[in-house]
Amino acid sequence: MRIMIGSVTLILLLAACSSKTEDPFLERVEKNKTAYRHLQKTEKAQLYDDNITQALLTATYLYPSGKKLGSKENEEVFVVGLYLDEKQGNGIGKEYLLTLDGEKPKSILPLPKQSPYLKEIPFVTAWNSYYLVTFPHTPCKNFTLVFESSRYGKKAMPFSKAAKYVESPKAL
Numbered sequence: 001m002r003i004m005i006g007s008v009t010l011i012l013l014l015a016a017c018s019s020k021t022e023d024p025f026l027e028r029v030e031k032n033k034t035a036y037r038h039l040q041k042t043e044k045a046q047l048y049d050d051n052i053t054q055a056l057l058t059a060t061y062l063y064p065s066g067k068k069l070g071s072k073e074n075e076e077v078f079v080v081g082l083y084l085d086e087k088q089g090n091g092i093g094k095e096y097l098l099t100l101d102g103e104k105p106k107s108i109l110p111l112p113k114q115s116p117y118l119k120e121i122p123f124v125t126a127w128n129s130y131y132l133v134t135f136p137h138t139p140c141k142n143f144t145l146v147f148e149s150s151r152y153g154k155k156a157m158p159f160s161k162a163a164k165y166v167e168s169p170k171a172l
Helices: 001-032 033-040
Strands: 040-048 052-060 077-082 096-100 109-110 127-136 142-149 153-160
Touching: 033 052, 040 142, 040 153, 052 142, 077 096, 096 127
Parallel strands: none
Antiparallel strands: 040 052, 052 077, 077 127, 096 142, 109 127, 142 153
8 A cells, every 4th residue: 555655646746847847848949949950960070289279160961951042952061160260271171171071062152140041050159150061962871071171180070861869879
């Protein structure tokens, strides 16, 4: 009898606690669903010199929902944010290179701060420069975006056309 009363009491306590906080959480998730989806497709790379960040790049893969207006279905499109130390280079394509599985970008277009591409992208800051970077289509489900500098080395960022948890070899 004591076990049954204890079990009922525990169930009532858990049910009461979860119902109070569940609704605001679900509302916030529903409101920011697109931003959370983009966050899952975002990677970051930092290049250092003596433990000081010289360049920071965030790349958000826009597959498949964020295709560029007028683009073909067979292009890989990224929104790239780039922070450079004040005395460093001028941006992507000059001292800093981006490649997708060894391929150079088809186009690199600077984005204004009020661009619709930046409205739902995570990590938009006032001190970054933003670009819409388009690469040729890759048939691979998994690919690597490489951010490289002749001075500071390179960093690889893995991307996937499927959700990250689908590709994970570990059980959750």
